[in-house]
Amino acid sequence: CELFGFDRVLPMNTGVEGGETAVKLARRWGYHVKKIPENQARVVFCAGNFWGRTLGAISSSTDTTSTHAFGPFMP
DSSP: OTTTTOSOOOOOOSHHHHHHHHHHHHHHHHHHTSOOOTTOOOOOOOTTOOOOSSHHHHHTOOOHHHHTTOOSOOO
16 A cells, blocks of 8 residues: 555455556556556557456457457457
């Protein structure tokens, strides 16, 4: 909590929830600490990644077996 300046923690132990929360925390940190303009944060993912089957996770994937017939995807 102290690292991010928050007064509470959202503990989780599953891969996709942890991954999506990490993206949200990184964006929030960028907006509040680095002063990135609203809705301008960018998250970079490696090609060939797999971190779950939610729409957020498959939107970052280049694996067609994970994405075929599930679009449209999140930007």
